[in-house]
Amino acid sequence: MNNPEPENFGAHSRRTFFKSLGTVAATAATAQVRSVAAELEKANAESVIGPGAVPVTLKVNGEKLKLTLEPRVTLLDALRNYSSLTGAKEGCDRATCGACTVLLGDTPVYACQKLAIEAQGYEITTVEGLAKKGNLTKVQQAFLQKDALMCGYCTPGFLMSVTALLRKNPKPTADDVKHACAGNICRCGTHPRILQAALSAAGVATASKTEVVNYV
Amino acid sequence: MKAFQYATAHSTDSARELVAGNGLYLAGGNDLFGLLKEYLVGADLLVNIKSLPGLNKVEHGKTFWTIGSLVTVAEIEDHAEIKKVFPGLHDAAAEIASQQIRNVATVGGNLAQHSRCWYFRHRDTQCLKKHGDLCYARDGENRYHSLFTGNSCISPVVSSLATTFAALDATAIVLRDGQETRMSMAELYHGAWENPLAHNSLDKGDLILRVEIPTTRTRSAYLQVSDKHAFDWALVSCAAAAAVVDGKLKSPRVALGSISPVPHQVEAANSFLDGKVLDDATATQAADLILKDAKPLEHNAYKVPMAHAIIRRTLLKLKGDA
Numbered sequence A: 001m002n003n004p005e006p007e008n009f010g011a012h013s014r015r016t017f018f019k020s021l022g023t024v025a026a027t028a029a030t031a032q033v034r035s036v037a038a039e040l041e042k043a044n045a046e047s048v049i050g051p052g053a054v055p056v057t058l059k060v061n062g063e064k065l066k067l068t069l070e071p072r073v074t075l076l077d078a079l080r081n082y083s084s085l086t087g088a089k090e091g092c093d094r095a096t097c098g099a100c101t102v103l104l105g106d107t108p109v110y111a112c113q114k115l116a117i118e119a120q121g122y123e124i125t126t127v128e129g130l131a132k133k134g135n136l137t138k139v140q141q142a143f144l145q146k147d148a149l150m151c152g153y154c155t156p157g158f159l160m161s162v163t164a165l166l167r168k169n170p171k172p173t174a175d176d177v178k179h180a181c182a183g184n185i186c187r188c189g190t191h192p193r194i195l196q197a198a199l200s201a202a203g204v205a206t207a208s209k210t211e212v213v214n215y216v
Numbered sequence B: 001m002k003a004f005q006y007a008t009a010h011s012t013d014s015a016r017e018l019v020a021g022n023g024l025y026l027a028g029g030n031d032l033f034g035l036l037k038e039y040l041v042g043a044d045l046l047v048n049i050k051s052l053p054g055l056n057k058v059e060h061g062k063t064f065w066t067i068g069s070l071v072t073v074a075e076i077e078d079h080a081e082i083k084k085v086f087p088g089l090h091d092a093a094a095e096i097a098s099q100q101i102r103n104v105a106t107v108g109g110n111l112a113q114h115s116r117c118w119y120f121r122h123r124d125t126q127c128l129k130k131h132g133d134l135c136y137a138r139d140g141e142n143r144y145h146s147l148f149t150g151n152s153c154i155s156p157v158v159s160s161l162a163t164t165f166a167a168l169d170a171t172a173i174v175l176r177d178g179q180e181t182r183m184s185m186a187e188l189y190h191g192a193w194e195n196p197l198a199h200n201s202l203d204k205g206d207l208i209l210r211v212e213i214p215t216t217r218t219r220s221a222y223l224q225v226s227d228k229h230a231f232d233w234a235l236v237s238c239a240a241a242a243a244v245v246d247g248k249l250k251s252p253r254v255a256l257g258s259i260s261p262v263p264h265q266v267e268a269a270n271s272f273l274d275g276k277v278l279d280d281a282t283a284t285q286a287a288d289l290i291l292k293d294a295k296p297l298e299h300n301a302y303k304v305p306m307a308h309a310i311i312r313r314t315l316l317k318l319k320g321d322a
Ligand SMILES: Cc1cc2nc3c(=O)[nH]c(=O)nc-3n(C[C@H](O)[C@H](O)[C@H](O)COP(=O)(O)OP(=O)(O)OC[C@H]3O[C@@H](n4cnc5c(N)ncnc54)[C@H](O)[C@@H]3O)c2cc1C
Pocket: A094, A095, A096, B024, B025, B026, B027, B028, B029, B030, B031, B032, B033, B069, B095, B096, B097, B098, B101, B104, B105, B106, B107, B108, B109, B110, B111, B112, B113, B114, B158, B159, B160, B161, B202, B206, B207, B208, B209, B231, B232, B233, B234
């Protein structure tokens, strides 16, 4: 079956092409930026919009991003291809791997299975937004200390899942960590180290060696 | 995904109006975007129903609880009262997919999710369910398929909530042509029992509003077996619910998922269990009755002993410390 989406942009990479389409990262200070509230009201009014590109305002890592997107653009594509936020990774694009995990408020979701237009009005956090002023969070430090990554492709997703878990449940058990991270898959098999890192970031005495090794 | 228009509906009336052309309802999007990305369904317009008022609430009365169709699976899992009153529902919700999916997946979308048959999900395969003239699974790879069916398609219902709601004798309230229609879980999926093209009994434009669960069955349990330990659909799932009076089961119901296009329920087994004290022997006899007419295929015969085992285990779990 034909794939109706254009893939080939000649000299442009997909990402630079998308970015040249008029993406503007606006700071709150920019004059004449309509308020997010007004944008939201417009986006959520009961009117039919698209299929052509429409203005979409996302609040990512505390900064407003004013984008022009077709309604079909996923939040993941908006971050990676229409902004410079490539921290959230695309693994499956089908809600089955967790590499694209971002937070909406405090809630981890798959950015590949959500439209950018639906994410307006939320405080979106990607892995880029975790460290403040270059200081890694406890969870990030624990991942480093426990050597919880190999290729690192799954790491941003796991960091978001563990960060969300510890906000909701600061003293999780090993089972809580496994339950919270079941939707993140690491093809390099670093799961036991990730479990150790999550528990150590929470200050929970590391589970027995067998419990950690028997990660399923 | 092909390009589509997009609208947020603020009332059920406008949702129905908007969807009337070539539109589809968008709830959590977990299933819908999978279908759209594989070009398995097409839509000119996605109608986001997540802002519909009043549908995101869990309410309890004396005789029944109401769960709105926009309540998320995570909200069910995290609801302390649901865990006490309907432990089977809690356990079913907690095992659905992953945290990220449960956070956005809605009750309505979970019930209305489409077949997981891998021939249906393959964009190049034109099987019966997609207006083709052949079921590829029947003589093909059918290890995840049904033991029961009323038509030529053997794709099973996979909604874990449907299995549990069936055991709890819950009713879905569906807005159809402007009228509220009440459907048991058997009725909600009967369409898929009869018609290979259907995934359930919903007509185009039908909107699931809420689910009502009677409180008569004070005990409930849910178990599933999957290939993977977590983040996987069930190979077989089982839910059971009953009241226990003087140690005896009252109004027991057992339902199984992933073995039939409908939540599999056998009235003979329910009435056999009624008034019985649960023990290994009664659980075994009930399981025999439930699976009596199973028609295994080349690769799914393992589901028969697996289902037998989890029916027994679910029933014994129901017994708890009675
Ligand atoms: C790896 C994996 C494992 C999974 N395991 C399980 C499992 O074990 N058990 C299980 O039950 N599910 C499982 N799922 C499926 C998941 O739970 C469903 O995709 C999800 O619940 C769908 O809900 P949604 O709100 O995202 O629906 P959407 O994708 O938004 O909608 C699904 C369908 O329902 C329609 N719809 C939505 N709301 C309504 C409504 N109110 N009235 C009428 N129609 C409506 C939509 O138009 C669409 O056709 C799994 C998914 C994945 C990826």
